[in-house]
Amino acid sequence: MSKTAAAIASGDKPDPTDKGQAIVDAAARVFLEQGYGASSMDAIAAEAGVSKQTVYSHFGAKEALFEAIIQGKCRELMPPDSLKWSAGQDHEKTLRLFAHGFLMTILAAPSTALFRVVVAESVRFPELAAVFYRAGPATACDYLAGYLDKLHQAGTLSAPEPKESARQFFALLRGDLYFRRLLNLTSPPKSPEVEAVVGKAVSAFLAAHAPE
Amino acid sequence: MSKTAAAIASGDKPDPTDKGQAIVDAAARVFLEQGYGASSMDAIAAEAGVSKQTVYSHFGAKEALFEAIIQGKCRELMPPDSLKWSAGQDHEKTLRLFAHGFLMTILAAPSTALFRVVVAESVRFPELAAVFYRAGPATACDYLAGYLDKLHQAGTLSAPEPKESARQFFALLRGDLYFRRLLNLTSPPKSPEVEAVVGKAVSAFLAAHAPE
């Protein structure tokens, strides 16, 4: 076994001659595109350009392969914290920028594909759902809550419970556009459409968090 | 074939001696619990207490059975319109009541199970996702938008775009509690927890829609 599940999650450089990496990439494509049940080990081996036995040499079973792939993707798709507070900056613009980046990320094909699979398999693989939640939504929530707390202390807005406010902000963002996207009723939207949703969400959020 | 797909969606009385009805009930349980891929025709036949051939006599193929079941459930789980406007009533209380009923419904096990399956299969069965969206979220949105429009005309609140406001209301409701529920991280919450979410959502919504 040239690569452990832990090594996948970390940021090892991809090596095109590494069959382990080829299997990981192929399995990610197949699982995220077709879901767990509809993905066969034959299809994964073919996609990776290796024999099925090689897949079994690296990951002993289908479940183990699935868990390794999904856990890796959960962490991979989370962008770093882009919210830096500094005195006198335009906080509304900062929120808009952050919201725009967040929405573009979760509306993109890799994120929706991952979420669909995790939700679908959350009964059979409860651990994966927990990993996803911590690596994605909960982490993003922590980022924003920290920023909102600074704004609250500076008196820019009223957010005595920053965690709760952050959750509400994300709820507003994850509105009808995201809902329809999850159901595969729309393609990934372009930046202007996202901009419109962000504008309404930020306005409503600030109205509900006006100081005093 | 004793029952067509259309008959399932309508409100025919269940007949315990009707094998067609037994198949429908069994298939609903199996599909919603295990998803499409993991559900076998053998398992459905066994759950219904009939032979596999009987299942095939009623529904020619697995896909047809799945579509009939999901379409039926999409309509079955939608509650009727409970929003009646009348002059001088407490609109905030009405909104709270409506929101509470809506949240309790979508957090309950049958709704989350249905949504998980529809999302998971939205790539393979785009039609089902569209049916779900129209029968569920879109219909609820129409109900609320009609009510908000009356409030707007009465000057109780400012909602010049009632459809858009309704979507925002549902986005606030479908917050972190619903998100964690979808990922199977929590059990269906009790009424008080739902009450707390409703309170915060309604407050934020009204703050963002204050008249003038």
Add this chain to the structure above:
DNA sequence: GTCTATAAAAGGATAGAC
């Protein structure tokens, strides 16, 4: 480690008797 070949089981769908 990697491949070809093969077991062993499960699943979708059908035939034929009643």
Add this chain to the structure above:
DNA sequence: GTCTATCCTTTTATAGAC
């Protein structure tokens, strides 16, 4: 309409050669 028995394909997983 319903059941039992069966066909054929797919799928997970393993044996054994190189």
